[in-house]
Amino acid sequence: MNAYRTWVWLGVTVLLLAGCGPRRAAPSESPAQAETAPRTTKVRVVQPEQGILTAVRTAGATVSPARESQVGATASGKVLEVRVAEGSRVAQGQVVLRLDPANAQIALRNAELAVQQAQVNLERAQRSTSGSLAPLQASLESAQANLQVAERRYREGKQLFQAGAIAQVELTGLEAAYNQAKAAFDNARENLARAQRASSEDLALLRLQVQQAQNQLNQARRAVADTEVKAPFAGVVAEIFVNPGEFVSAGQRAFRLADTSRLEASFRLPPEEAASLPLGSKLELLYGGRSYPATVRKSSKVPGTDRLVELTAQVEGDLPPGASAQVRYTLSLAQGSLLPAGALRTEGRSTYVFVVQGGKAVRTPVRVLGDTGTRVAVEGVSGGPVVFPVPSSLSDGDAVEVVQ
Incomplete structure (x- = not known):
């Protein structure tokens, strides 16, 4: 048993010593070569387009008739009936309501009756005038005839007197008769004229x-x-x-009439937006899921108390x-080079984009002319594609590779 353990420990020791021996280095770049190799960033680009930046906006509007009237009663009286419903x-000219016409x-x-009476009075005066003037006219005619006779006799008497055929006394008598006839004629003419003037004034009245x-x-x-x-x-x-x-009085409003053949939409915009919508500009009115064409016809031009312009x-x-x-x-915001808003970068007060030139990203300052939130119009992009989207690690002068 002890011998077996001894052999095991010897095997483990050998294996450990073999693992700690020197290794053969795999062929690779040297550290110096790795540090000097250029770093290339793969980017996508967009081509700036010259054009006008537009933005589609919406605003609340109220539809009203182009012509509307508060129609008032032109007579006083009790309302008998209303012939139409709201x-x-x-x-035009249709009766909407009727007032009691009894008094009218x-x-x-x-x-x-007053007209008939006035006409009767006039006709009677005309007949009376005709009857009163006839005798005066006859007297004037008679006096004129007498004057003509007396005048003829007086002229003849003067001729006879010059010839010595009659005496002075007879000539004097003929002259007196002529003067009397002339006075009678003048008197008759004055009486007729006076009567004619009086009759004329009475008839005129x-x-x-x-x-x-x-x-x-x-x-x-x-x-x-008017009832x-x-x-x-x-x-x-x-x-x-x-x-x-x-009961309504004359002038009291009776109903409101709207001419719906021509409708108007009133809306309010900030002054700068209102200025970009001159008279005649085309719009769309959205109502009930439908779109209706509209044309700007009026503008207040001066902001109201809410600092908005009414159109x-x-x-x-x-x-x-x-x-x-x-x-x-649709608003025309600005004209310039059109780019996605995400292509812009800001550092302090400076705004710039990265333009790909000669395989490198060149930081190019631009001035923003208009912004819709998703697209911008800028000034300062001279040429070349612009990096979009912009990698967060991209810096000025970095080598780039444009990919699709």
Whole structure:
């Protein structure tokens, strides 16, 4: 037993001594060669593209009719009936509600009677004037005939007197008769003219009374028509403010009418974004899972109290007024070399990219012109592909190998 143990210990000792003996070095590079060998980093690259950096944005918008009116009652009275329901589409001139026309109809009948009375008074005055002027006209004609006779006799008398056929006394009598006839004619003419002036003034006054009565009649007819409150234009009755049995006054709002044939979307943007959407810019309105084309038509240009600019776009499509939607628009942020945002590196205040030139990564400073979060427009990339994605260990001047 002791001999067996002795042999075992001898075998173990031999094996241990053999493991501690010198080894043969495997052929390999020397430490100096390993330190001088260049380190090459495999990278992927992107090619910068010159272009305009755009960004798609969305904003909340409210859809409203391009034309809306608070239609008021043009007469006072009790509401007899409302002929349409809220949300109904009506044509221009269609009756929406009726007021009690009883008082207006009484006023209309009285106005009609006033016109008839004024016309009767005028006609009677015209007949009276014609009857009163006829004798005066006859007197004037008679006086004129007498004057013509007296004038002829006086001229003949003067000729006879010059021939010595009559005496001075007879000529004087003929002259006196002529003067008397002339005075009678002048008096008759004045009486007729005075009567004509008076008649003309009376008739003019009566004609004014007829015109006044006619104006009152027209007003009464409008008052009757105003008991029917009509739609001033075609559209949708968005809201009704009165009920049957209520009393309304002239001018009190009766219903709200919206022209839904043309819709507008109002939205607010920061001033710098609003400035990039001039009038005529095309947008998209998103509502109910659908997209509707829209065009910018108005802009306040001046920020409001919330420092946002309000814009209005005309919408093409059939949407419910008052709906809340999303407006989607494209902004042109900057023009320059377009790169993925991940290609940029920042150190302090310096921003740079790695451009592959001659098999090396060259650190190149750039100026960021625009940023969408995923893409950037930069200035300063002169040429060559840009490393993207950028390995964390990559440094300026490192040897690189471009891989696909």
